[in-house]
Structures are given as structure tokens and as C-alpha cells.
Amino acid sequence: MPSCVRELGLLHPHGDDPDAPDVYVPVPPDVAAHRLAHPVERTLLEGQQWLLALRDALSPAEKLYREEQQMAVAPVRVLRERDVIVDTLRKLGRSCRQEFQAAQPGGPRDPVRLAMTLPPMLALVGRGVQYRTLYQHSVRTHGPTLDFMVEVHAAGGQFRTLDELFGRMIIYDRSVAVVRDQRYASHDHALLIDHPGIAGFLAEVFDHAWARAEPVGFDVPHARPAPLTDEKRRTVLRLMVEGYTDAAIATRLGMSTRTVANHVRKAADELGSRSRAQLAYLLAKSGLLD
Structure with missing residues (x-):
């Protein structure tokens, strides 16, 4: 007889016949399952009761904490x-x-x-x-x-x-x-x-x-800082090569679209470009923006 059958409680010794000690009688599976599950169910019930008691114990502290958070100044x-x-x-x-x-x-x-x-x-x-x-x-x-x-x-x-x-x-x-x-x-x-x-x-x-x-230096009285024209032009042209429109460049750099267009036009005149696409190609090829 497989031992697992006895361990699962599906067979029970027939205790009424002393002449047949090895005789077993079948136990209904639902009865066997109930006997096996009872200790587990009792443990789960005790755990649930412990959780409820824990929540009840911490409930006043949680309420106080939330009230304080609502009254505190938000960061x-x-x-x-x-x-x-x-x-x-x-x-x-x-x-x-x-x-x-x-x-x-x-x-x-x-x-x-x-x-x-x-x-x-x-x-x-x-x-x-x-x-x-x-x-x-x-x-x-x-x-x-x-x-x-x-x-x-x-x-x-x-x-x-x-x-x-x-x-x-x-x-x-x-x-x-x-x-x-x-x-x-x-x-x-x-x-x-x-x-x-x-x-x-x-x-x-x-x-x-x-x-x-x-x-921005003002070492000389009433002096004005250098406008950094070359650096501004390189930045304008770099963004133009990356595909930004004049309006988008103007917004990013805090200047007027007219100023952006002037920088692009001067670069086109210097490099002999006839179109914006050609100017972007010539600038990338020349390495002037590196």
C-alpha cells in the first residue's frame, strides 16, 4: 500500500477487528481534506486576527500623521x-x-x-x-x-x-x-x-x-562687454545645421528672428551658398563648427 495514501488520510485502520490489524477502511476524500486543512485554516485565522489587531493599534497614529501632513506647508x-x-x-x-x-x-x-x-x-x-x-x-x-x-x-x-x-x-x-x-x-x-x-x-x-x-566684465568704467558675435554665430549655424528653423533658433537663443537670419545670410555669403541645404552641407564639410 502506498504510504502517501495513509499520509493523506484516505485510509483509516479498522480498529474494531483485532484479528485483522492490517485491515484499513476508506475515508471519504472531503473528510480527509477537512482534517488536513483544519490546522492550516486555524493558523491563517490567527494571522488574520493578528493583522486586524495590528491595524487597530496603529490606526490612531496613522490618523494623527495624516492630519499633521495636511496641516504642514507643502514643499x-x-x-x-x-x-x-x-x-x-x-x-x-x-x-x-x-x-x-x-x-x-x-x-x-x-x-x-x-x-x-x-x-x-x-x-x-x-x-x-x-x-x-x-x-x-x-x-x-x-x-x-x-x-x-x-x-x-x-x-x-x-x-x-x-x-x-x-x-x-x-x-x-x-x-x-x-x-x-x-x-x-x-x-x-x-x-x-x-x-x-x-x-x-x-x-x-x-x-x-x-x-x-x-x-561679463566691466573693468573699464562705462565699458560694454564684447558681444561674442563669433560664438553666437557658430551657435546659430550649429542649430541651423541640426534642422531648426529661424524662429526656433531665435526662441532658444533669446534673439530676434531677424538677427538669426542675418547670421545665416552672412555665413551663406562667405561660403558662397545658394540655399539653406547647401549652406548646411558646406558648414558640415568645412569643420568650422567643430
């Missing part, structure tokens, strides 16, 4: 409307004590907004705050932006430019940041990041961009 808040954003920036600027970092893509700044920004920036630098701002190269030929930079630089601020910049962001003391909300096409939505870990990461991103940027 990221949405700022809507330009006035709200401006007021928030002013408040953060007044509380800034050590370091100010700003990335301002989009080319030349609005003169009216620059005039409004100048007094608080001078006050910030006057308190001894380290001031650093990144612009795009195209601001080097924009009078109002240059005037703004001259005054802030005279007070101790520093400026550098890049051909391309990531999104607009302002960081205060490497602990709080305001960035544009990329979900909206307009500039009337921003995100206030009140989290030192995230703001610190953004500050490091800024530091890497700052290390690659071209310094």
Missing part, C-alpha cells in the same frame, strides 16, 4: 498670476542672507521690469549677499539690460552669459527656489520649491552652468 506650491509671483520674489529677496542665483533665459530683459528689479537687487547685494545671474549672449548688445548689469556689478554682483540656458529659476540661500511652471505656456505660473534638498540640487545645476559660462 512645492503653485504661484498664479504675475503679481503674486513678484510679491513672493520680493519677500524671498528680503530674507536672503548669503547667496542669490538666477538663470534668466529669453534674451534681453524688459526695461520696465529691469527698473523695478534694480532697487531690491542693489539692496540685496548691499547686505553682502553673493549675487550671480546667468543670461544668454544676446543681452550683451541690449542697452537696458547692460545698464542694469553695470549698476548691479558696481555694487558687487556678477554676471555671465551662455548661448543656451535651461528654464528660468531663482534660488535663495540654496534652500528655496522659484521656477517656471512648465505646464503652462504663459509666464503667469511658477512653482515655489521650499525644500532644501531640491533647491540644493538646482543650485548645483546652476553652478555647473556658471562654470561653463562666459564672464
Whole structure:
């Protein structure tokens, strides 16, 4: 007789016949299954009861934790409307004590907004705050932006430019940041990041961009920084070779489409190109953009 049959309880010794000790009687399979499953079911029931007791014990703590989280200030808040954003920036600027970092893509700044920004920036630098701002190269030929930079630089601020910049962001003391909300096409939505870990990461991103940027110097009184025309033209042509339209290049580099077209036209005249496709081929072949 297979031992598994007895182990599964499908056979039971016939205890009523002492003359036949090796005689077994069959046990209905459902009865055998019930006998085998009973200890397992009891263990599962005890485990379920333990889980219910554990949840009941932790329920008050979980409720308290959720209430505290709802009352706590969220690390990221949405700022809507330009006035709200401006007021928030002013408040953060007044509380800034050590370091100010700003990335301002989009080319030349609005003169009216620059005039409004100048007094608080001078006050910030006057308190001894380290001031650093990144612009795009195209601001080097924009009078109002240059005037703004001259005054802030005279007070101790520093400026550098890049051909391309990531999104607009302002960081205060490497602990709080305001960035544009990329979900909206307009500039009337921003995100206030009140989290030192995230703001610190953004500050490091800024530091890497700052290390690659071209310094804007004002060593000579009333001097204007070099426009970096050659570098700007190479960037324009590189993007043109990659297939970008004049409008897309202008948006990325913060300049007008007319300026982009002038750079492309001058390069075409120099290389004797008759079409945009031929110019892209000649530029790639010449190695001038390497």
C-alpha cells in the first residue's frame, strides 16, 4: 500500500477487528481534506486576527500623521498670476542672507521690469549677499539690460552669459527656489520649491552652468562687454545645421528672428551658398563648427 495514501488520510485502520490489524477502511476524500486543512485554516485565522489587531493599534497614529501632513506647508506650491509671483520674489529677496542665483533665459530683459528689479537687487547685494545671474549672449548688445548689469556689478554682483540656458529659476540661500511652471505656456505660473534638498540640487545645476559660462566684465568704467558675435554665430549655424528653423533658433537663443537670419545670410555669403541645404552641407564639410 502506498504510504502517501495513509499520509493523506484516505485510509483509516479498522480498529474494531483485532484479528485483522492490517485491515484499513476508506475515508471519504472531503473528510480527509477537512482534517488536513483544519490546522492550516486555524493558523491563517490567527494571522488574520493578528493583522486586524495590528491595524487597530496603529490606526490612531496613522490618523494623527495624516492630519499633521495636511496641516504642514507643502514643499512645492503653485504661484498664479504675475503679481503674486513678484510679491513672493520680493519677500524671498528680503530674507536672503548669503547667496542669490538666477538663470534668466529669453534674451534681453524688459526695461520696465529691469527698473523695478534694480532697487531690491542693489539692496540685496548691499547686505553682502553673493549675487550671480546667468543670461544668454544676446543681452550683451541690449542697452537696458547692460545698464542694469553695470549698476548691479558696481555694487558687487556678477554676471555671465551662455548661448543656451535651461528654464528660468531663482534660488535663495540654496534652500528655496522659484521656477517656471512648465505646464503652462504663459509666464503667469511658477512653482515655489521650499525644500532644501531640491533647491540644493538646482543650485548645483546652476553652478555647473556658471562654470561653463562666459564672464561679463566691466573693468573699464562705462565699458560694454564684447558681444561674442563669433560664438553666437557658430551657435546659430550649429542649430541651423541640426534642422531648426529661424524662429526656433531665435526662441532658444533669446534673439530676434531677424538677427538669426542675418547670421545665416552672412555665413551663406562667405561660403558662397545658394540655399539653406547647401549652406548646411558646406558648414558640415568645412569643420568650422567643430
